[in-house]
Amino acid sequence: MFFEPKIYSNMxxxxxxxxxxxxxxxxxxxxxxxxxxxxIAKKKFIIFKPTIDVRYDKNKIVSHNKDCINATSxxxxxxxxxxxxxxxxxxxxxxxxxxxxxxxxxxxxANSGKRVIICGLDMDYLGVPFGIxxxxxxxxxxxxxxxxxxxxxxDTANYSYRIGTDQNRIKIGEQxxxxxxxxxCFNKKKNCE
Ligand code: ADP
Ligand code: MG
Ligand code: ZN
Numbered sequence: 001m002f003f004e005p006k007i008y009s010n011m012x013x014x015x016x017x018x019x020x021x022x023x024x025x026x027x028x029x030x031x032x033x034x035x036x037x038x039x040i041a042k043k044k045f046i047i048f049k050p051t052i053d054v055r056y057d058k059n060k061i062v063s064h065n066k067d068c069i070n071a072t073s074x075x076x077x078x079x080x081x082x083x084x085x086x087x088x089x090x091x092x093x094x095x096x097x098x099x100x101x102x103x104x105x106x107x108x109x110a111n112s113g114k115r116v117i118i119c120g121l122d123m124d125y126l127g128v129p130f131g132i133x134x135x136x137x138x139x140x141x142x143x144x145x146x147x148x149x150x151x152x153x154x155d156t157a158n159y160s161y162r163i164g165t166d167q168n169r170i171k172i173g174e175q176x177x178x179x180x181x182x183x184x185c186f187n188k189k190k191n192c193e
Contacts, residue, residue: 012115022157080092151180
């Protein structure tokens with residue numbers, strides 16, 4: 001039996017793209033790069049971020065090297081569902097802070113022909129997979145894993161090491177609070193604690 005290709009409709013195929021990596025790996029920069037291309041292409045898109053991320057500006061996502069683009073702050077996925085209308089592309093930064101309802105939302109949006117771009121930390125400060133990110137990676141069509149530069153040895157960094165003793169999983173911070181470290185330096189620092 002031969003496979004017969006079928007074209008079901010003219011509707012564009014939806015996709016879920018994940019951009020992940022440690023802090024300072026350039027996730028937000030990469031998200032903004034993809035979105036600025038959409039601006040040039042005059043595509044309708046919308047960007048969400050969790051209200052928990054109070055760095056810089058409530059109505060913008062801003063990368064550590066100060067690239068920025070307008071965004072809508074939301075408390076939860078239900079708010080995202082209410083706001084979305086006819087955008088072709090839906091982007092979410094800091095996706096690790098949302099709950100599991102984001103997984104079915106991504107699938108529903110992609111199944112209805114939308115392009116979804118998810119950006120988030122793949123591991124927490126202990127090196128443990130972060131919340132729903134592994135599931136989002138599993139249902140995605142493409143994954144871009146980015147790396148920072150190790151603050152100690154200059155090698156490729158996978159980990160977001162927290163300076164200090166706060167043990168809450170969620171702690172919004174900057175360079176005073178976190179360092180990007182490679183596997184070797186991360187393990188050395190952890191063993192010294
Ligand atoms: P993320 O969203 O992954 O935290 P951003 O896109 O906001 O990252 O920022 C990436 C930028 O961070 C880099 O282009 C660089 O200017 C800056 N930066 C600061 N510290 C580091 C580091 N240790 N490794 C790589 N980039 C760093
Ligand atoms: Mg970021
Ligand atoms: Zn290192």
